[in-house]
Amino acid sequence: MNRLERVRQNVDGILRAAPDPEDRRCGFVHLYGVSLTATLLARARELDAELAGVAGMLHDLVNYESSDPTGHAERSAERAGELLRTTGDFSEAEITQIQSGIAYHSDKTGLHGAFEELMKDADVLQHALYNLQLEPDPRHRERRERLLEELSALR
Ligand SMILES: [Fe+2]
Numbered sequence: 001m002n003r004l005e006r007v008r009q010n011v012d013g014i015l016r017a018a019p020d021p022e023d024r025r026c027g028f029v030h031l032y033g034v035s036l037t038a039t040l041l042a043r044a045r046e047l048d049a050e051l052a053g054v055a056g057m058l059h060d061l062v063n064y065e066s067s068d069p070t071g072h073a074e075r076s077a078e079r080a081g082e083l084l085r086t087t088g089d090f091s092e093a094e095i096t097q098i099q100s101g102i103a104y105h106s107d108k109t110g111l112h113g114a115f116e117e118l119m120k121d122a123d124v125l126q127h128a129l130y131n132l133q134l135e136p137d138p139r140h141r142e143r144r145e146r147l148l149e150e151l152s153a154l155r
Contacts, residue, residue, distance in 0.1 A: 051101075108123075
């Protein structure tokens with residue numbers, strides 16, 4: 001088992017303990033979905049795919065742990081730091097990068113660094129691919145169009 005799987009075990013445990021069964025289902029779909037889209041985009045953009053996959057798994061964690069979305073990006077970044085330090089598998093520099101990607105992921109209209117933008121894109125892409133027929137959040141529309149265009153280049 002590698003360190004990504006050890007993070008997944010932690011996330012599995014947290015999601016299984018989520019009080020609301022619908023939150024639990026959404027948590028598995030969304031967190032692991034964003035982990036996959038983050039890994040895919042990181043490989044395409046030559047960024048760190050492992051750290052992107054880990055950040056994806058943790059980016060909304062407090063939503064499912066507490067069912068309280070208030071300030072969830074900053075709170076999930078804090079929670080991610082706590083969880084990753086407990087595993088002892090990640091350097092402080094890696095934890096800082098993961099936390100930064102998580103902390104800024106809700107600011108979809110702002111522009112941040114490559115890793116932070118990757119996490120925003122991974123989030124929007126998971127929502128898009130979950131059901132292409134669903135109307136996107138208007139704040140995500142432009143980013144979503146750009147991402148679907150980027151993916152069409154993979155054809
Ligand atoms: Fe998300």
